[in-house]
Amino acid sequence: xxxxxxxxxxxxxxxxxxxxxxxxxxxxxxxxxxxxxxxxxxxxxxxxxxxxxxxxxxxxxxxxxxxxxxxxxxxxxxxxxxxxxxxxxxxxxxxxxxxxxxxxxxxxxxxxxxxxxxxxxxxxxxxxxxxxxxxxxxxxx
Numbered sequence: 511x512x513x514x515x516x517x518x519x520x521x522x523x524x525x526x527x528x529x530x531x532x533x534x535x536x537x538x539x540x541x542x543x544x545x546x547x548x549x550x551x552x553x554x555x556x557x558x559x560x561x562x563x564x565x566x567x568x569x570x571x572x573x574x575x576x577x578x579x580x581x582x583x584x585x586x587x588x589x590x591x592x593x594x595x596x597x598x599x600x601x602x603x604x605x606x607x608x609x610x611x612x613x614x615x616x617x618x619x620x621x622x623x624x625x626x627x628x629x630x631x632x633x634x635x636x637x638x639x640x641x642x643x644x645x646x647x648x649x650x651x
Contacts (some may be wrong), residue, residue: 511570512622514603514606514607514610515607515610518558518559518563518606519558520551520556520558520606521600524550524551524552524556524557524558525549525550525580525599525602526549526550526551526593527547527548527549527550527598528547528548528550529544529545529547529591530544530546530547530548530549531543531544531545531546531548532544532545532586532594535558540620543591544591545586545587545588545589545591545594546584546586547584547585547586547591547594547595547597547598548582548583548584548598549581549582549583549584549585549598549601549602550582551552551580551581551597551602552578552579552580552581553567553571553575553579553580553581553585554578554579554580555579559606563606563609563610566609566610566611566612566613567581567605567606567609570608570609571605572628581602582638583598583601583602583605584598585597585598585601612651636648
């Protein structure tokens with residue numbers, strides 16, 4: 511069981527870990543040992559998460575989610591398989607923790623009178639600046 515919050519835990523069977531060869535530092539070892547971790551979590555069909563949380567998680571994981579709703583996290587920061595595994599699990603837990611926070615409701619506001627005046631004054635100033643750049647008109651008298 512992976513503890514996310516005091517109320518939410520993920521079953522280990524819902525998380526699939528694949529070990530792949532990593533790029534980057536490690537010398538000769540990088541060519542022999544699969545230290546990078548590719549974590550897959552089926553967020554769309556998870557039974558551990560409430561429906562509302564699942565929907566927010568899918569929206570939050572935009573770049574890391576497939577069309578079928580599977581979140582893919584690759585961890586290759588460290589040189590050891592164990593550290594990368596722990597890093598991937600922690601990143602998934604952090605993503606789910608972010609999804610637990612409900613977004614604040616937006617209250618519509620109107621611009622203040624002073625901000626309207628400032629906007630119009632800056633537009634007028636810009637107009638004057640540009641008008642000074644034009645060629646002077648010749649009098650035809």
